[in-house]
Amino acid sequence: MDVPETAAAAEQMGFDALWSPETIHNPFLTGLLTAEHSRQLNFGTAIAVAFARSPTTMAYTAWDLAQFSGGRFILGLGTQVKAHIERRFGLQWPDSVVGKLREQIHAMRAIWNTWQTGEPLRYRGEYYKLTLMSPFFNPGPIDFPNIPIYIAGVNTGLAQLSGEIADGFHVHPLHSRKYLKEILKPAFKGGRVKVGRTASEHTISATVFVVTSESERDFVRSQIAFYASTPSYRPVLALHGWEETAGRLTRLAARGKWGEMPELIGDEMVETFAVVCEEGDLAGMLRQRYAGILDRLHLYKPFVPGKNDVIWQNLVAGMR
Secondary structure (H helix, E strand, O other), rough: OOHHHHHHHHHEEEEOOEOOOOOOOOOOHHHHHHOOOOOOOOOEOOOOOOHHHHHHHHHHHHHHHHHHOOOOOOEEEEOOHHHHHHHOOOOOOOOHHHHHHHHHHHHHHHHHHHHHHOOOOOOOOOOOOOOOOOOHHOOOHHHHHHHOOEEOOHHHHHHHHHHHHHEEEEOOOOOOHHHHHHHHHHHHHHHHHHOOOHHHOOEEEEEEEEOOHHHHHHHHHHHHHHOOOHHHHHHHHHOOOHHHHHHHHHHHHHOOHHHHHHHHHHHHHHHEEEEEOOOHHHHHHHHHHHHHOOOOEEEEOOOOOOOHHHHHHHHHHHHH
């Protein structure tokens, strides 16, 4: 992965932002290289696993990236699921997912306020009690202290929390236009109304599956099968009447039958959860599906400079 080359090419091509996931790499380290090798390109985590980190650890990292990049960093947070937090990270799953993430965000903002203003750190919640910030550990004020925080999620609890306290929401790639309009958008609005915010104060971003070839169809089919096997994501399939399929996928995943799972994902399901079209029609189809619903979108495939550059250039131009 050549991050400097990717960042420079993305900026030259006209992308608005470059996002780093937390799968096999630390998403913050690639952000540092992105900041160094671009001048205007925004960048962020999509996502960093919040429940694998303390609020103070994340606060330090985000503070440094915001200052180093001239205010271009966006902190995108996801909770992950119980099995990964407990069995991959070795940490405790909280009694309340929404409650703990709420506290993490409030705690980080309290820390940032202390650094920026010099006020004492006084944050007390159910999960975190932060009252110590001696001068030796205080980095002090920066030029870009208002760091945007996006929440990622699938279900309504985190969507409502995002509308209430976050700057944006990362929609999971396992979504449909119907799920966005009927389930997530009312939840965003409910959160905003609770605190008197407007839609303009809350950005909706989504990762989107696209299929422009048979090889991409096979790949997307396997990814849908993988995500749909997660029990907490079942409401997405249930909305379309595929709850039984979701249950079968969960059982296959529990037995390690990964190779059999894509066989359960039919073409109708692919076309519901992905934009399926010719390459030249992709920008138009994306605009048609998401106009009036999303503020940002990014594709569920890596941007690799020198590979399909013309397609990416046409996509950027068509979306703008």
